[in-house]
Amino acid sequence: MSMMHASGVKDAMTATAVPPTASLMRWVIAATLPGIATMSYFFGLGVISNVLLAAAFGIALEAAVLRLRKRPIRVTLNDSSALLTGVLLGTSLPPASPWWLVGVGMIAAIVVAKQLYGGLGHNPFNPAMVGYALLLVSFPTYMTLWAPPQEMLPNDLWAQITGTLPTAQLDSLSGATPLDAFKHKGDAVLASEFWAANPLPNGTLTAWRWVALAWLVGGVVLLAKRIISWHIPIAMLGSLVLLDTLFYLSDPSHFASPLFHLLTGATLFGAFFIATDPVSAATSQRGKLIYGAGIGALVIIIRTFGGYPDAVAFAVLLMNLCVPLLDIYSVPRPTGQQKASPGKPGEQP
């Protein structure tokens, strides 16, 4: 029986001590701040309104369900996991999404994907991505309203959030994201021609790149603090770059470059903040590598051949599906055992 615990001893070598679950969640939230700040800088305060709304929905919904499930509310809320789900979904939505959109997404995330499965630690799917995917397939009009870079306080911010903006005006907000634009360039247009035509509103590509780099900063912080292990992000980015390099080299005139895929869309955000959700990821180190690599490959495949411009949410959810299988087939070989895989049923250990 272990009487010593990493979080209980003050003289422990801190480099090896993992913070307790609650502060783990808070560290991830803290690490999203550079990304959120950068996004707000380029896309306006609508980003922050998303995050605040989603976080508030997250806490309220979690408390409500815990009450129905007759579980301790305060202790559980204290682990900050609902808050984190809110922050992650909030940052994924187009800036200044209407409140009801955020609410529906959070119901799917917290009530369905998380609590109905048993709460923290029991959800097979990444809650934020369940919410996102549901919104994406149900409300495509709103989910593709990604405004081009704009000033901090857009004119219609309040009307957008309250959902009172006339539908006719919605289209005027829309601006294609780089991924979107490239996807719909049409087969006849060569990549070089596409870029030469300067297809995006001013500063769009730069804004996305800066945002991606801000997520990378947050991710590096998480890695350095040992909040996440390197396995999933490195495997995901590695397989993404590798696969896309193959495509790109085979036909540079039709496929986007690996750098484009790395620095646009949700690639880096997904690699460090979404795919690394430990609950819905594979657990063994080998499993994590396969899991991450799977996500990277799926992102490229869906982005290139699928119907959606970005693919992190679907890729993560699809790999979540594979986790039970990965957990069975990626068991490490225990010291002294002949085989890596678990023994056969009935076999003496």
Place this chain on the structure above:
Amino acid sequence: MSNAFDFPGGIYPPERKQRSNQSALIEAPLPRRVTLPLQQHSGQPAKPCVAQGNAVKVGSVIAKREGMVSSALHASISGTVSEVSTTQISIEGDGQDEWLRLPPLVWQNVEPHALLERLNESGIVGLGGAGFPTHIKARVVEQHTIHTLVINAAECEPYITADDLTLRHYANEVLEGAQIIAKLCGAQHIVIGIEDNKPEAIDALKQALTNSQPVPVELAVIATRYPSGGERQLIKKLLDLNVPSGGLPADVGVLCHNPGTLLAILHAVRDGQPLVSRVVTLTGEAITQPGNRWVRLGTSVRELLEQAGLNTPELHQVIQGGPMMGTPLLTLDTPVTKLTNCLIAATLEELPPPPAESPCIRCGECESVCPVALLPQQLHWYARAQDDAKLERYHLFDCIECGACSYVCPSHIPLVVDYREAKSRLRLQRIETAKAEHAKHRFEFRQARLAREEAEKQARKQARQAQQRRPSNTAATNSEKVDLRGLRIAHAAAKASVKKAEKTLARVAQEDPKQSLDDLEMQLATAQENLKAAELQLAQAREQQSNEESP
């Protein structure tokens, strides 16, 4: 070379060894009264052989070995036996400290069986914590070839400094004890594995190693990392050998001993001194005079800590053993046993209870520190769900209960507690399923006992007849042709089955010290009864034959 190989995982908890390794090893005051539990070793409890009121000296045998895997117990002070119960023997001291020693042996000159017998009668068990009877462990050569003896001086758990201080004071003696074991097991090579946080002990060993050693000794200083002192982990690290799952170090030709045990072995052989005292680390923030003491077995923990300046109001808990694998004591009125290597009188601040448990988030940190490369969080899952088939498939019984996973768990889940519960449940189940077998073995034992008694009766009858010197021709006509060859074969078979039963028992006892041995001990007893009966019959037949040949 010592760092060339490595075991997976591991953690770096605070060492906190300075508190107890600053002062020299001294004798604790002689206790006025000792309480000696009959079970201070793995296997069967010892059987008392003294009665209330008997006078005993230090070293008098007070309880004998019962069954094969068991160990003798000796009085640790001189005085009078005040209580003999089913679980313990108490002795009221006379303050004289009179000794009863066995004759000294010169180990270089005596036969191995005499050395083994000395270990047996001295009640030596592994002092590192498992308490496995040393004479059984030494008999491993009967089935295995041993090439290397490993001296496990890693002492990787925080707080404990008993081996450190033992080596500082008795480096020569420990090495000599190792030579005795090397002689017994035929090892051609001795490796000392020691963590680099014990520079004084390392110096003492280097000093001692300048003397010539019959079997070459290598000093391997390894990096400090918990749990490098685990037998399998150390063997992997020093020799790059993997002890197979469910197997023993002997399976890869290695024997592992703790320095304290080797010192006790030397004392038993050279000085004829049975195991009546051991080195105990007294430490923790709640005592003012921490350090290491030679403590007589059976001394009360309370007495010992109070002599070390126990600050009772500050005391939160006393832990026997280390903070990672030890157990908190429920009461201080408990004796020091052969297994007590360390007593930590901890304050609340020093070892605070873990915060409330929260759900597992599958972060995998436990997996990255597991020295056996298990999947602790999967095991946790299955242990809570009581999914026994899955537990076995995920190798629950390979877990060494080192506590590294609990240490790092961000959700403060007491993983090892879960594993221990699951293991004992599975052990009980194994006994349940073997119940019919067990009944059969009991029946066989009874049959064997009756057969042996019958054979004895026959032997007595024959002896009487021989005394009466009956005319030989009547004897010859009465008995048919004696099947001497058949009896000899039966005798050899009986002998082999005793050996086989001993082998199985020794193996199972070492593989899983917590497994109940009743059934195996019974099978051994059956085989022994059969052997006795066969011996008697054979002797009888031989005599009869010789009578026939020389009428």
